[in-house]
Amino acid sequence: MQLAAQRTGNHFLVDDWVKYLFAYGGLLFDLLIGPLLLLKKTRSYAIVAAIFFNLTNSYVFNDIFIFPFFMIGALLVFLDPERVFERLKKWGIVRENATEEQGRNLGRMGAALLAVYVVVQLAVPLRHYFIPGYTDWTGEGQRFSWRMKIQHRSIEEMTFAILDLDKKVIHEINPSDHLFPDEVQQMAYSPQMILQFAQYLHDTIAPLNGVENCWVKSKVKVKFNGKDAAYIFNPTLDLIEAARSGKEVRTFIEPEPR
Template structure:
């Protein structure tokens, strides 16, 4: 294993992906500024749905948050040119992770992946080529590239594992619903609504996710894997309107699976200014034992986290239990038909409807209340706290949230009970969630 990690590699493919990643993050930072992310998503809401392990993470004052977002833009530029690379990468990793940890409403698998990749760039040498760095280009140890490759394959593979469920395999959901939504605004409606399209995307997506890693790592099938991955991500970019930079970043990442020497010859035909690699570089580069141990621990965690839902009962897509950080991508759709919270004031025998917008909640947070039931508990506690400040005492906080899940008839999400008294935690069962009707 250590021999594989210490093999010397031309850094050009990693450097090329650094540029692609920097461009994608630049795009993301501009998007955050454009939608006024700091105000709408971080400072306006009076309630934030924190992760259990990050309850202490709170939003900074608006001015500081705005500076942090502008800093993301600047750090992306430095990443692209390869200047102050380590500082820029660490800044992206810590700042973007902090922003995402403020509220679960902003979680997205591709944003989680961005945080991880930013951390990878902080500990690897991707500025040896295609950068403003002076001097000859030096080889890098193979683990610098392997780190990215394995992580990307994990994303795909666990995305496939998550699809092995009755909804995906038998009911063809959420593919049917997604294609129907796409067909409504497409000239290809007849094709998209056909059984052939549903079966192709359902089973084709499953097979792709499970096999693409093997195709990319095995040299005889690598070209087939690269072509398949390009087609897959182009289709994702067309099908989904909410994944932003993800398919483009994943297409750019395919360069990591191309032999660096081959890529250098190819790109050298078009960019004559590429520096030649230092021929005196060693064939192997010693790898510290601490690095080996660190990589082993990291990937054990990455391989274990997506499986933790097996410790809990119920459909994890419905209950939301152990769903984060698990690469469970695009395997559910929900349509919210009712979203109401109310305070039951038993002293005056009255029901007080709660205006959720009065808490400054944005659309993403409201959507989360019907997607991840634990957020309803946090909301109910905030409502109780507000009511008690107004002098109400003998009260309960209940919710009527009616949701259609993966094409099923709409049903209630929360049981008829005082949600503000529910104990919610990492290992607590979600007994307050109504059982999903099959």
């Protein structure tokens, strides 16, 4: 909330009552919004509340990008299809003589495919329980999971270096010269992205500097959930060797800060 207050200039966001409002208000919203959307009597109010909730999230938390607007778009599935169809005809979006298509039974194959889809949507977000290591720190299993807004990282240091083994020359690399600001920020959260960027430096940037045989190393130090700053990878580690080893990224990540 402190970052949101600094970014927006609304310093009341750091007040204790606002923190409690977001914490417990968000909890109540998540618990109640489903039933309220399903009940016809409360659906209209729930849709308005959901739109307000997601727009507020978009304003306060600028690191969730387009997600709130996807959630607002998903509210369309709760609208009465007959009323929507009539409104579209009134606005001239569909022809006056257009008729709604009759639904068809899924059949066994359709039901089976739907069941597989539901199982995947439920199982994949839980995969981190079967991956060794602390997911919040290693980043493995963090994407496409129900783990939003449970960690914060601030970048203390982020530099890369291409070490020319033949000429004994070090080329310092500022990632901001090659990536968008959001990509640099996301790299602090995703060790896998650090390895991918190192591979890019090796394959693309090194040859442009006349480097044929090199190591790529990093100094990426972050503060993780208010703990002491720590390096994600050991600064002496050759990231190219790590990326090509075939081992899981967690094998090379430094221990989580205490």
